[in-house]
Amino acid sequence: MLNENNLCTYYNFDKGPGIKATGKFISERFAYLDDCLTAKKLVQFSSHRQTNVTFRLPQMHCSSCVYLLENLHRIEPGITKSQTNFQRKEVFVIFDPTQISLRRVVELLAFIGYEPDISLRDSVEKKATTFNKKKLFQIGIAGFCFSNIMMLSFPEYFSSGNIEQAGLKATFTWLNLLLSLPVLFFSAADIFITAWKGLRQKFLNIDAPIAVAIIVTFGRSYYEIISGNGAGWLDSGTGIVFFMLVGRWFQNKTYDSFSFDRDYKSYFPLGVSTINHGIEKNIPVTQLKKGDYIIIRNEEMIPADAILMKGNANVDYSFVSGESTPLRKSIGDLIYAGGKQAGSAIELEIVNDVSQSYITQLWNNDIFKLKKNVDRSYIHPWSRYFTIVLFLIAIGAAIFWSITDPSKVLPAVTAVLIVACPCSLLLSATFTYGNMLRIFGKNNLYLKNAGVIESLAGTDTIVFDKTGTITQNHSAVVLYKGTPLTNRELAAVQAVTRQSSHPLSKILTSNLEISHRDQLLKVDGFREFSGRGIEAMVNDMPVKIGSASFVDEFYDASAHESGSHIYVQLNKVQMGAFMISNEYRPGIKTAINALLQKQYELHLLSGDNDAEKVTLKKLFGKAGNVQFNQSPQDKLEKIKHLQTEHKRVLMIGDGLNDAGALMQSDTGIAVSDNTTQFSPACDAIIDGSKIGMIHQFLAYAKSGKTIVTASFILSIVYNIVGLSFAVQGTMSPIVAAILMPASSISIVLLVTLLSSLSARRLIISRPKSTVSEEA
């Protein structure tokens, strides 16, 4: 953290024309932005004097970032204005296209450390603003009308219906009527619409009784006011609407800077460099055709299945398949889309369109077309019973009074419908889950919506992915087994591996700890054998490092050949091997133990090889639950299989390879080290460092259910009290006016308090781990 902040302040000093000459280092990464077509898709508005464009900058995280980004015009005079939106992590830039190109703007941002997140998706769908102004308008108007009606109703209550001044009473009631109209027709409109939609699909949703309550309340009030024999119940009526809207707003508060519904379009680059008769040209990825020649540079993603034509391909598939070590490919090999090239530029010939490629085919699977059932919340069955019971009581009261005293039928029935609004019932769930959502968010678990809490609480089976989920993506533990190496020998090994760009060499180079260097090492005759190993003379000592068969010709390669072992030979003597294994995330062991104790069924599905089978089996206890070499499709099938056994599955994974499984599972949590970066479609996003708290999160989700049930019972008690007045037909507006807000507010307070207390009990926040620093 500190480090990052330092970085930011450092950048503050860096402003000024000194930066200008630095465009070179980014080379051709953003060349595709020079293409008119590509650029057009990004730009929101453009004339020949002015271009407006908005970039997403996931790296934005502190006030210094805002400072730097809002002062872009000082660095680059071509930029007229730049304005940040911290919440959405966006920057809106206005620049003069005659002075500076779009590409230069992006390059400038990338140079100062904020590389815009530009993906294919941006161009395909112009995203609508998620911010819902209409909802706020509705709440504002309902609140205004509610408070004024309340005020105008007070005299009526205090004088118990006898206002002596002529005309005053009429003025009050008619003003109330006027004020209630916008509430009924504007603020409550959405409630009626959802209720009606539910009815048309023959489904009694929770909005139905609310809609009935509103119609009855307003209808009876208008009748009383117009006929002049009462003041009406408009204060209760507008109160219902206002509280409901506030509750919904609270529940629907989402995390703007995350997208939960990503598909492959979010991962793929916007443009790509093609070569045609030796001329390099940039085209949008969507126009890529079979047979095109493309150039992929260091750190660029391969957009479609292709055959390697030129260069050294070293493809990092960790995001796609979960394999932790990059793959070497030689000329003529087929390279699947989704990998990232590490190293020098390569040339490829496309063999499949982007939409037909191996990785994108996963998205053509049916599960991505189905939306998860939104209405599976367990409040809905409750609301159904509630509605049915309510109507039964109303009918019962009607029958009773029609026999004993027909003049009381109407007051009793309407009073029942008005007072027994499921308001408090609904508010209890919305506010509990809303508050829990906030607490989860504080602990870096970001849920898509409140429904996810319920599905988390119902989980009984948990499936983990390995790479990137329980292990950390870009760090490794190096263990040495064999004849101990002296400090000098270690230094010799490091001197050789430093020469190589192979990923395993790089890991070795950075992980070997050498206490002191006594002399400079001379490396001669360095030779690299692709896919096998490296050799060199260090101070006239022959050093050979690589796979077992490379180091020792007589080695039985079939024994336990694995990509994660590096054998070392010094002076033609076999010394031993380095074993490179992944580093587990902090706290994962205790979390898994806790989950096992709580009788959760645990599975591990890894796309990687089984190099760490033994450790993982020990970790996960029961045998058979750990599986390796799983393709994305395998994972999906496995989850489907578990679901046919009526298990409710929670999937925790990170890469594209888990996308299908995350979608299929009842709850999919995507793990991300940088919460604004890549994450596949999911129900929730968790910060990688918090994986160790997963058992606490699950326990908390369960406690949420208990709280909601408890507050349900309380609200039913309120309803019984209200109803007992109502069925007698003696309910006066003042009782309703007190009971309604009192029950709502007391329930909101209670659930907020309870959920915060149980968070304190169940989620023990540990001190911030160092992992977050690498973001």
Next chain:
Amino acid sequence: MSALFVLIGISIFVAAAFLAAFLWSVNNGQFEDDYTPSVRMLFDDELKAAAPTSTEHINKTK
């Protein structure tokens, strides 16, 4: 007592004015980002004069 009619009128007018202010601010996008403005106001309109010196400093270190 008729003063009450006037007072009611005034009170509703005042409340409506506040409502209008709220609606205007929503429409104006003031609730879209509640963090950046708080930071933005802290930026000084500093040093147009000081800028050249910092540039010099950078050039020297290079």
